[in-house]
Amino acid sequence: MSDEDSAVEGDPDTPASEDPNDDEQYHLEVSAGDVADSVLLPGNPERVEKITDGWDASEVVAEHREYRTATGSYDDTPISVTSTGIGSPSAAIAVEELARVGVDTLLRVGSCGAIREEASVGDLVITAGAVRQEGTSDEYVREDYPASADDRVVGALVTAAERLGYDYHVGVTASTDSFYAGQGRPGFRGFEAAGSGDLVENLREANVLNFEMEAAAILTLANLYGLRAGAVCTVYANRVTGEFRTEGERKAAKVASEAVSILAEMDDAAEAAGVDRWHPGLGLGG
Structure with missing residues (x-):
């Protein structure tokens, strides 16, 4: 990724209060060239090291508030990771500022609560689309x-x-x-939000697989800005069976890292075929 391709030119007539980013992004403290084209987005900053442990090499390039960013390589493919904290507001800030420095692919990596029996603790959920029950989007x-x-x-x-x-x-x-009321859990002293008693069952009837707190905003913003995005989460809780274990945390990270390498193969295959967009008929590039 060249600086020429990745740098975003600011409008000189825009007041600093409206866009507080210069060469370095205000919240993430990254600049063009600090991050790869593809970035993994875990919530917890402590997951950054757990993710990069599985890479060929990595280096922390920025750390500010909940945002910790590392860049390296996986299977000889450039890759970065930026933690976003909990929830869609901070995740949207990460998407905004990563887009400004030239990122084109975003993969949410995290944990979730399943609401279907077949999604056992330790399994992965790959998001095809998301119910926008968060307010950021x-x-x-x-x-x-x-x-x-x-x-x-x-x-x-x-x-x-x-x-x-x-x-x-x-x-x-x-x-x-909300981890509590917004997911049909009781609040402090057993508080129940309006409609929370029916929430899980209504979503189950709509064939929804799981709860989490960032994917919808990330996917919405990515589509608005013409970026590629997806999400993969490890199931920690099954709300139907009552199970809860922090098991398989590194699975989602490994799958997301491998997916970045596979996307690079897809892009190579599309380039070799002289087309703008990969499709299954092209297979994977080597």
């Missing part, structure tokens, strides 16, 4: 705009899970702004 676009994952990213994540032999499920995710 509403600040950007009308509420009936879909939060859909890029088909190439979904395909790469599925291929990665197959290569690695991990159990996975593909489907619709519900993204919320």
Whole structure:
């Protein structure tokens, strides 16, 4: 990624209060050239090191607030990771500022709560689309705009899970702004939000697979900005069976890293065929 390709020229007439970013992004403290074209987005900053442990090489390039960014390589493919903290507001800031320095592919990597029996603790959920139950994406676009994952990213994540032999499920995710009331859990002293008693069952009837808190905003913004995005989460809790274990944390990270390498193969195949967009008929480049 060259500086010429990745740098975003600011409007000299825009006041600094409206766009506080110069060469270095205000929240992430990254500049063009600090990050690869593809970035993994975990929530917890502590997951950054766990993700990069599986790479060929890596280096932390920025750390500010909840945002920790490292860049390196996986299977000889350039790759970066930026933690986003909990929830869609901070995830949207990460998407905004990464887009400004030239990133074109974003993969949410995290944990989730499944609401279907077949998604066991330790399995992976690959998001095809998301229910926009969070409020951040509403600040950007009308509420009936879909939060859909890029088909190439979904395909790469599925291929990665197959290569690695991990159990996975593909489907619709519900993204919320609350771990408790927004996901139908009781609040402090048993508080119950209006409609929370029916929430899980209503989503189950709509064939939704899981709850998490960032995917819908990431997917919505990526689509608005013409970027590729997807999400893969390890199941920590199954809300139907009552199981909860922090198990298989590194599975999602491994699958997402492998998917970045596979996306590079897809891009090579498209370039070799002289087309702008990869499709399954092209196979994978070597």
